[in-house]
Amino acid sequence: MIKGIISRHEAMSGPDAGGSPNRSLRHSSTPMTTRMPTAATDKALDLVRLPPVMALSRGSRDVIVALLDGPVFMEHPDLDAHGVFGVSGTHAFACREPANAACRHGTFVAGILKATRESSAPAICPGCSLMVRPIFQEVAGDELPSANIRDVAMAILESVDAGARVINLSAATAEPTMREEPELHEVLSYASRRGVLVIAAGGNQGTVGSSALTRHPGVLPVVAYDARSQPMRHSNVGGSMGKWGLGAPGEGIISLGPNRSPLTLAGTSFAAPFVTGAVALLWSLFPSTSATEIRSAIRAGAPRWPRSVVPPLLDAWGAYRYLQRV
DSSP, X not given: XXXXXXXXXXXXXXXXXXXXXXXXXXXOOOOOOOOOOOHHHHHHHHHTTOHHHHTTOSOOTTSEEEEESSOBOTTOTTBOOTTEEESTTTSOOBOSOSSBHHHHHHHHHHHHHHBOTTSSSOOXXXXXXXXXXXXXXOXXXXXXXXXXXXXXXXXXXXXXXXXXXXXXXXXEESSOOOOOOHHHHHHHHHXXXXXXXXXXXXXXSOOBOOOHHHHSTTEEEEEEEOTTSOBOTTSOBOHXXXXXXXXXXXXXXXXXXXTSSEEEEOSHHHHHHHHHHHHHHHHHHSTTOOHHHHHHHHHHTSOOOTTOSSOOBOOHHHHHHHHHHO
């Protein structure tokens, strides 16, 4: 049971630290510096009205974003490596071998959040701290990485107790399922009680449904949208996503690759960090705001349709204006 995991973790971490092993997840204020003109990246950022918020801040080092993904290629010249670190020194967070899918995936998502603003990547919050807790193992070949539910639950728990304010989980179950995962549910509830926002990719099977991850009320599930402001055909949708999820750019996203050259990829894995980055910037600009207020802000700017299985697009500028008024 997850309570046993929490108890053991508290024994290791101190009093203030806050299933199903075969189930797996797949990877499914400082002025802005001059950006390298990249039409695709600018269009993606414009889709969710991030540029005016990015113009106000690069992000605060006090805002810790936990990246639960693959390891990161720390030697990439376009990565703002200051403020990138691992969890308690117990997990290697830098790629050992760049030529594998886990390193490629982790580096790409890290670039969306923490590339330099002069790069061709979105580079939404390079001034924030990025805590990397790998859940995808480096193995040879191009096979999509996966992680079991228990490892993901432990990674969430460790990240919360290490001080994360927001967790980016660019992973989803292999397919939507009504199966409950008690360990994952308990850890997600723990994160919610600690005021941590969890942003999770909705998955890329093109089906209507949900999972124990995307159904949890403490999670903001993310659906990928194309450049025409339409949900991408391969993105999963469902009642929980329509109720409290968000859409974000997921088509033709450009970010960092471990071979030092830009990559272009698509999917909900790469839509999720747009929401994560927006949350991190909002928390940087409004540091005393609660997690509940941040969640309300990013949902308030996006109109919803009753009983829709499709969430609205993130409106980062609308969220900023909402927080100005409260």
